[in-house]
Amino acid sequence: MAYLSVEALSKAYRRNEVIRDLSFEVERGEFLVVFGPSGAGKTVLLRLIAGMVLPDRGRVVLGGADITRDAPDRRDIGMAFQNFALYPHMTAYENIASPLRSRGMARAELDGRVHGAANLLRIDHVITHLPKALSNGQKQRTALARALVGEPSMLLLDDPLRNVDAKVRYEMRLELPRLLRARDTTVIYVTQDYKEAMALGDRIAVLGDGRFTQIGSPETIYNRPADSRIARLFGDPPINLLDARRDGAAELRVASNSVALPVRRSNTVASDCVLGVRPEDVAVSLEPVAGAVPVEIDAVTPLNDRQVMLLRADDGTEIFASRPQSEQIEPSAGNAHDGIGRGRRRAWATLDIERAHFFETRTGARLAEPALRPELAR
Amino acid sequence: MSSQLLRALRIVLMVMVGLFFLFPLLWVVLMSFMTNVDILRSPPSPFFVPTLRNYLALISGHLSTSSGNVQIDYMHNLLNSVILSVCSVVVSLILGVPAAYAFARYKFRGGEDMAFTLLSFRFAPPLLVLLPLLGYFQTLHLYDTYFGLVWVYQLITLPLVLWIVRGYFEDVSEDIELAYRLDGHGWLATFFKISIPLARPGIAAAGLLSFIFAWNNFIFALILGSSDVQPVTVGALAFITASGIEYGQIAAALVLSVIPTLVLAIFTQRYLVEGLSLGAIKG
Known part of the structure; x- marks a missing residue:
């Protein structure tokens, strides 16, 4: 007892x-x-x-x-x-x-x-x-x-x-x-x-x-x-909670963009959901990347040894991204320095859907996850 | 230049205000060393031969006037003042401090109304309640007793203690009391070892203020007692005799009656100011 x-x-x-x-x-x-x-x-x-x-x-x-x-x-x-x-x-x-x-x-x-x-x-x-x-x-x-x-x-x-x-x-x-x-x-x-x-x-x-x-x-x-409330309380900067909608068989509509839905998640999401993506699971690139959301870099602040970026998608959705300070973003052509943080600039944010959390839109409750197939389980 | 002028002006003003308030006091002190002849001289003069006659008359109790000797027991009045004020304050503290704690800590039905009712005793003009009270006192044989007067004095001192001390108890953190309880001490020990020591400045201020208010009271003792129990405030009336008013003795009596409260006020000024301002804000 x-x-x-x-x-x-x-x-x-x-x-x-x-x-x-x-x-x-x-x-x-x-x-x-x-x-x-x-x-x-x-x-x-x-x-x-x-x-x-x-x-x-x-x-x-x-x-x-x-x-x-x-x-x-x-x-x-x-x-x-x-x-x-x-x-x-x-x-x-x-x-x-x-x-x-x-x-x-x-x-x-x-x-x-x-x-x-x-x-x-x-x-x-x-x-x-x-x-x-x-x-x-x-x-x-x-x-x-x-x-x-x-x-x-x-x-x-x-x-x-x-x-x-x-x-x-x-x-x-x-x-x-x-x-x-x-x-x-x-x-x-x-x-x-x-x-x-x-x-x-x-x-x-x-x-x-x-x-x-x-x-x-x-x-x-x-x-x-x-x-989703608990997800938001743990983590700094807080987790990105993005409204998403099922778009066809294998895609999710997020921030007016289509993002591939992992196969094992295809049963999780019926119509719409809230997608929780931690800032460290958002990769930022200065070159176009397939499946990435085009964004403007709005602000960059250092947080301990990490760099936090506030990104704004074309439809106004705000996304936090963070990456180790030491990690350089691939410099674009004609710009040897990475140059992040000097005014607005175009970038592409890749959301790591594999690591994302799925929540019900109305209640915020976590959506049931399918059991991992043995070969995927670590 | 102008700032210097301002400063000079400020000093002049302060001196004027000081004179305005202190001159009567100073004049009373001077009067207490004068004979009636000196006092009544016109125009008044600050130059005179000081005499201790007034004080001696008060202390011995023999008052010689133009129409013969009068017995005045002013020292007994002084003792009465001390007895009445001290007892009133002690009773008020014993009753008021626990009550203040209850009002501060616990929300109970009618609590605010009760606290307000106690405060409202201070609003009613004393004369309004005195005549019916006199009737009660005579029926209950409380007329002309210390007990009866101390009881009535609670109308003055109890609300004061209650409302000032309540504010202080409200300032004592509940967490500190809880911590002491969790240490294994009972509620009574917590009250005496934590709550009271932490509210001590307020209790001191409330006690002092009530003492001064009780000391200065005039009307209750005038109606509800004879000269056996009457304090100095009423006792001074005896100097208005059939053959005239003994200004010198009145002045000396005043000086004697002011001394205890003056000494108290000087030595406890800090508590008084704190208690008055805090009590006013919180109450």
């Missing part, structure tokens, strides 16, 4: 159902990332599990015990908050010691545990400071130390890296799994950052409209998104 199991949980505020009939399970020691845009109900879900908010319906079962109506202080749950929620009138030491104080732990043991946690998170040198004297990174480490020191059976992390700078965020992203795995802690981690979700989660649960629209491994979510 799962360690935490949430059963048909619902919570409404003034008839607005924030959490709707939500069920899921987390195994002991698992790292589950709850991912969703702001306003999707992530924080409410955590508060329901923490016991700050009581559900209208449904149950929360932790370690075999029904804790749905238990007070927060009786749940054995640790939590770290996006805004740190440190006690401003207590030193970092007292902040970390707070979960131990509530148990009336002996002085010497308490002292050892607090210093142990502070050491682990490398804040032992600022332990006598008040929160206002700490940097944001140190504040978050203090908050994490406080959440960890009592060795709770369940850890809730509410977007804890949101308010720290990029360097600390990266460090913590590497450090957190190591810290948590060592203790075999069961974690629910909430974030709005898809990269964080992909980097940290054993599984990712995508929250939308009060329910999980997909739960799966990071690879599954990225490679087989359950609907």
Whole structure:
């Protein structure tokens, strides 16, 4: 049986159902990332599990015990908050010691545990400071130390890296799994950052409209998104969602152009659909290519080591493409330099249909895929 | 050049405003060291032989007038002021702080109406309620008791405490309270160890303001008590005697009665300003 199991949980505020009939399970020691845009109900879900908010319906079962109506202080749950929620009138030491104080732990043991946690998170040198004297990174480490020191059976992390700078965020992203795995802690981690979700989660649960629209491994979510909204949330620049229509037996009409439909997809698409093509699956060429969509290059911006291009097809459809910075586009005749990004210019975009996602036009749901024939399966 | 002129103008204006407000106070202080003869001299003169007679009369309680000696127990009035104000503030804090927390944190049916009703006590002219109140007090044997007056003083101090402190509690992050609960502490411990310390500036400001308001109250004690329980504000009336008005003693009495609130206000100015402005915005 799962360690935490949430059963048909619902919570409404003034008839607005924030959490709707939500069920899921987390195994002991698992790292589950709850991912969703702001306003999707992530924080409410955590508060329901923490016991700050009581559900209208449904149950929360932790370690075999029904804790749905238990007070927060009786749940054995640790939590770290996006805004740190440190006690401003207590030193970092007292902040970390707070979960131990509530148990009336002996002085010497308490002292050892607090210093142990502070050491682990490398804040032992600022332990006598008040929160206002700490940097944001140190504040978050203090908050994490406080959440960890009592060795709770369940850890809730509410977007804890949101308010720290990029360097600390990266460090913590590497450090957190190591810290948590060592203790075999069961974690629910909430974030709005898809990269964080992909980097940290054993599984990712995508929250939308009060329910999980997909739960799966990071690879599954990225490679087989359950609907077009999820596909759009994972990836930067976001996936291109292009309206497509069946055009004859073997062709799709996309951006007023005909694109060959792979044979194995011929049963997937009946009449029209939404074609999801990730920017990295759009190849840009300055020479005409068979089956490519003629486009104007509207804008080019660097993104880390990649180059992102905004392309505009002749009928106005916008398409993002990205390619490694180092990769040169074949220079056209009389132009030795690749010259992308200097004003508008003509190009041809080839959409990699083999790797594309097919979604239903009306609901955005992923269209059923035919099983791969054995000889094509890798 | 013009900026220098502006600056000079600004200083002149500030001095004028300062004089306008402080001169009466200064004159009262001067009066308290004058005899009635000096005070009534026309035109008034700031040059006189200072005397401590007024203060001595107040402290000893013997007031000698042209028509004989009068016993005045002004020091007792001063003590009454202290008792009434301190008790009122303490009761208001004990009742008002938890109530303010409830109004800030929980949405319950009729909550806003209740909070507003409490505030509306401040709108009604006291005279309107005083006569019926006097009837009640006499029936209930509350007339002329500290208990009765402290009770009525809640009309002044409780709304103040409630509305100022409520704003501060609303500013205390719920996440901080939740974090403390999750640490394993009960709600009562959370209230005392987290909510109250974080709202302390507001509680201090509300306490001080209510103290000053209670101290300055005149009408309630005038009607609902005798000289046994009356504070300085009412006690000063005794200097209007059959044989004339003892301006010197009135001035000395005023100076004595202002000292406690003045000292409080000076040492806690920061809290007062904060509490007043924040309470006004949030309330």
